[in-house]
Amino acid sequence: VQLQASGGGLVQAGxxxxxxxAASGFTFGVYSLGWLRQAPGKEREFVAAVxxxxxGYYADSVTGRFTxxxxxxxxxxxxxxxxxxxxxxxxxxxxxxxxxxIIRVNPGNLDYYGQGTQVTVSx
Numbered sequence: 001v002q003l004q005a006s007g008g009g010l011v012q013a014g015x016x017x018x019x020x021x022a023a024s025g026f027t028f029g030v031y032s033l034g035w036l037r038q039a040p041g042k043e044r045e046f047v048a049a050v051x052x053x054x055x056g057y058y059a060d061s062v063t064g065r066f067t068x069x070x071x072x073x074x075x076x077x078x079x080x081x082x083x084x085x086x087x088x089x090x091x092x093x094x095x096x097x098x099x100x101x102i103i104r105v106n107p108g109n110l111d112y113y114g115q116g117t118q119v120t121v122s123x
Contacts, residue, residue, distance in 0.1 A: 001025035003094045003114025010120045011084055019079040021094035021114055031111070033070055033077040034103035037090035038116070046107045047092070048079060049100035057100045062088075084121045091116035 007019040019035065034049035048068040049057045056068045067080040077094055096112040097103050103110060 001112050003096065003112055005092065005094045005114045005117040008092060008117030008119045010122065013085055013121055013123050015084050015121070016080070016082045017084065017119060019081065019092055019094075019117060019119075021077045023075045023077070023094075023096065026096065026112065028075045029072050030098075031096040032098065032100045032103060033068075034095050034097070034100065034107075034110075035068060035077075035079045036093045036095055036103075036107045036113075037088075037119075038093070039087075039090040042090075044093070044107050046104045049103040050077065051100050055100075057104060059104075081119070084119075086121045086123045089119060089121050091118050093117075 002024045004022045032051050035047040036044050038044040050068045050070050065083045070077045093116045094114040095110045097110040
């Protein structure tokens with residue numbers, strides 16, 4: 001199983017980034033996909049998840065600014081981030097599990113995780 005995240009970088013506050021995650025090694029279409037993040041000194045937290053039908057779910061802190069999407073033909077999941085804030089600075093991870101609810105409530109114990117990509121937002 002592989003979840004390969006990319007697209008992180010350094011951006012000024014108010015800017016945008018698009019994260020991508022390429023999946024392989026599992027039955028992509030039956031899994032929900034999500035993005036988590038971990039800032040220095042903090043626990044890993046839920047950011048967004050997308051169900052098998054494409055519905056998105058978001059943490060309150062990113063609602064209205066981030067959009068999650070998936071492309072089952074390419075086995076990809078994306079996170080479009082706009083109006084970035086310094087508090088969005090973290091390592092972002094993609095993950096997979098059986099439902100968006102599981103990803104939201106149990107981000108530390110999911111079926112699959114990818115390696116992270118660093119997002120740094122300067123003020």
